[in-house]
Amino acid sequence: MPADLSCPACQSDATQKLSLVFENGMSDVNTTSRSVGVGIGRGGLAVGGGKTKTQGTSQTVASQKAAPPAKKPYLKPLLYIFLAMVVAGLFLTGPVLGPVVSLVWLGASIAYIIAARKHNSEVWPQLYAQWDRSFVCNRCSHTFQA
Numbered sequence: 676m677p678a679d680l681s682c683p684a685c686q687s688d689a690t691q692k693l694s695l696v697f698e699n700g701m702s703d704v705n706t707t708s709r710s711v712g713v714g715i716g717r718g719g720l721a722v723g724g725g726k727t728k729t730q731g732t733s734q735t736v737a738s739q740k741a742a743p744p745a746k747k748p749y750l751k752p753l754l755y756i757f758l759a760m761v762v763a764g765l766f767l768t769g770p771v772l773g774p775v776v777s778l779v780w781l782g783a784s785i786a787y788i789i790a791a792r793k794h795n796s797e798v799w800p801q802l803y804a805q806w807d808r809s810f811v812c813n814r815c816s817h818t819f820q821a
């Protein structure tokens with residue numbers, strides 16, 4: 676292990692790349708469990724079988740903590756702005772306030788899209804690159820960049 680990958684806080688060389696912690700903590704769950712039941716009724720012996728399939732991804736806590744920075748979403752915040760304006764529209768009605776609510780909604784939505792686009796194209800790549808260079812110390816859990 677190269678010297679520059681040792682932990683700057685405790686000098687331990689038991690460090691691990693953050694992205695590897697994240698990937699190793701993800702595991703695909705694809706199990707099939709079988710259950711067989713035997714019942715004795717009036718007609719004789721009856722055998723019933725059941726099959727349960729579990730599919731998905733399980734993630735450890737360490738992996739969740741080591742997750743890469745997320746991009747700003749569009750749909751949910753815009754939906755919240757829309758809902759807030761619908762609620763505001765219930766109270767603020769009339770020839771003056773009605774159009775004002777629509778204008779504020781339009782302005783807030785556009786402002787959010789511009790801010791999110793700026794974040795995703797300018798800030799997020801830096802955060803992601805920073806995350807990709809990050810190491811975590813297995814001894815003192817100090818996170819640092821190589």
Ligand SMILES: [Zn+2]
Pocket residue numbers: 682683684685686687812813814815816817
């Ligand atoms: Zn350390």
